[in-house]
Amino acid sequence: MKSKVLASVAALMAVGATCAFAANPFVDVPTDSWAYRSVVELADAGIIQGVDGSYFQGERNITRYEAAEMVAKAMAHMDRATVEQRALINKLADEYADELNNLGVRVSNLENKVGNIKFTGDARLRYRYQSSYTDNDGVKHGGKENDKSWDYRIRLRGKAQINDRMTATLGLSTDSQSFGDNGAASDTNIFADDIKVDYNTKSFGLSLGRTDKYKIGGPRAYGYIYGDVFDRAEMQFRGDKFAVTAGYGKFKMGSKVNGMPSMAGEDEVMDGVKTGYAEIEGFFGNGSAAGVYYNDFSVGGGSVDNDFFRGDDLWGAYASVNFGSKWNLLANYENVGLADSYKTPYTKDDSADLWIGRLTYGKANMSAPKSWDIWVEYIDAEDGVWLGGSTDSWRFADQMDNITSWGAGVDYIFAKNAKFSVMQSFATEAKDGNMTDPEEQTRAEFVFAF
Template identity: 65%
Template sequence: MKSKVLAALVATMAVGATCAFAANPFVDVPSDSWAYKSVVELADAGIIQGVDGSYFQGNRNITRYEAAEMVAKAMAHMDKASVEQRALINKLADEYADELNNLGVRVSALENRVGNVKLTGDARIRYRYQDGSKEKDNSWDYRVRVRANAQVNDRTKVTYGISSDNKNFADNAQASDEKNDIYTDIAKVDYNFGGNNWNLSVGRTDAYVLGNAYGYNYGDVFDRAELKYQNDKFAATAGYGKFKANGSDLDSGYYINDQGKKVSTFSGNDDQKIDGVKTGYGELEGFFGGGRAAGSALGVYYNDFTRAGGTNSSDSFAADDLWGAYLKGNLGKWTALANYEHVKNNANSAVTGDDTADVWIGKLSYGKANFATPKSWDAWVEYINAEDGAFIGGSTNSWRFADQMDNIESWGVGADYTFAKNAMFQVMQSFGTNTKDGNAKDPEEQTRAQFVFVF
């Protein structure tokens, strides 16, 4: 980009200058230049510095990073910009989003655009296979999601999204099959206050991950009211909400039948779903090794589950209390995650005499695939050791089949590769999978591969 072209842009970006009589810092910008006033005002506001502090060099080609740096400084003065100036700055911020991220400008800052509505979304084509699985003959499916993000004012943001759910290519998504209907998976209002450290979020989210770690027990649609305090070193979250089924994803969990036996809702009992279960929850997190942006964190969390009918009755959700802890370390190109969860599951006592169960999870990753960076990639290996009753049911955030998350010990490997901008290929494979307790046959290994596109 020629800097004389950029000069035409920055002439409309003089959003922070107040001194009309600031001295001209550039010896090569004459007072009779058409851009003189704008250049002087932008230099006085600190948006541009020139070359060697003395030359503007108006005919020089500039790099994208230099342009992005100017945009970043203009963003800092957004509160003083006109509607037209905001629109231009937002457009430039989209163009230089990758460079701005590399310069350390937070994505949250990019999204803080008053009066702007932005549409985003993603599409996924997925293949899943396991010998003997009910999914064996329906291995291919797809999902499309669309989001509208509206910045109401400096503190308030509204997000609404719809999803097609997972539509199977084999059955052609019959209209009578409710699990394939398009549904609202996100509809929430976020209010930021207290110096931007406090956030109140009310409504439905599509990304509630129980524990903010691996998401073993749940990672899906959730209706809640949540208050969060967060800075670069610490975060505290408290909320209350209800799990919502979006088809068949939540038809899981365990209960005790009339014969005192532990039964999985995957057998088809419609009265024993996690859909409608309520939970109060809290989480404390600390960030280290460079703060929250560095990606290293330690967290502890707690969930208290309730359902109409009483916690211990035969027609209630079996799980009661769940707590867990996680540790995530970012070591250069390596990222390590350790996650532990302990759950009180009343269904277990009739089987083992112990109403508690534990799960241990470890994951080691190398590299980082980024949708914005073609040819970026990562590879990972994970380990899961889950006691009988550790999985309470629901839509796990794991890539594995939800009906085979309980009472297992298993390894997994995978890789992610960005083959074009906003387009990624992902592959996962389990191995060494065994049933931990009892004499049930060991589960067959699982394979998954998918293309994901974002827009």
């Protein structure tokens, strides 16, 4: 692409710039050139720097990465753009989506930015099924009488740019809503699952407030144990090759009956549990990473020892290794210290172990139609290792304990910001006690981002 051609288009992106008193920084752009005003405006806005800071070289072919860098700088001025300029920036961002992603610039949903507030969201329609089986406690799972196979969830996010380093986020969610026998939804309460303020520099980050997703082990681990809505204070120190994260917070989920957690299901016992946590991660070439993490749980300000929450502390480690541009191998280990009140006859010791391996080929990118991936995973989980709450896994959250199981799935981006996924477990077996082998799980879902 010729620079003079791109300059004539990018002139529309020099939003908010003025060249009334700006000096021409390029010795090879004469004042009588057709592109003079556009070039000066772009340089004054910081969108272009030229070559060696002195030459524009208008006849030189530029690379796609150079073009993407210009688009990224224009994106930084979106709050001052007109409607027509935003439309042009969005179009160019779509064209250079891969290059911008590699530069670390998020390009999806630009059209939803209004002033200094950006609106995003997603909608999910999901099908899940598992034949009935009875666990160690005599509780029956799955089956037609307990069928809640179809559900949906809608989330909306508003993110305000307070200044160059600070943002405020408010998120609303319907949570997962099951469809009734007549196709109507139930329990349709909408709640705020994301209320936070973030402060970030290149090497330091501070986040205060509520987040919709507390994932033990950070964003790259499997997310087997995961606490859903979480109020916390968290800070992170980061460099090019490492990150250190520490925080303290309280899980906010589930219901209580007469001041005590409901016994309707173990997925409600996380409400009120507190944790201090820390993680150290290292980053390597080609996007690979490894980390170790630790959590110290407490209830009511003291050490955990009650009939409703089983965990005392947790530590884990993970490694995510990329091979070439298509393959990724994830290995994850966790050890959970169990509170005395939860130890059962079939618990072998005072702790429980988890081993997970996952191999992925390809990469489904929501901004890249027809992209896809396929994966296979293996889980070996001792009884007691799953602490309750939600999980970042695709599996039923309350049926991930005391099993060994394989799983496989495919993700396909059939249109921009639209994904279809299919998952299936197989060879699932119970590990300890009198529990029968769980039936296999099937899941399919559509996810639409906006």
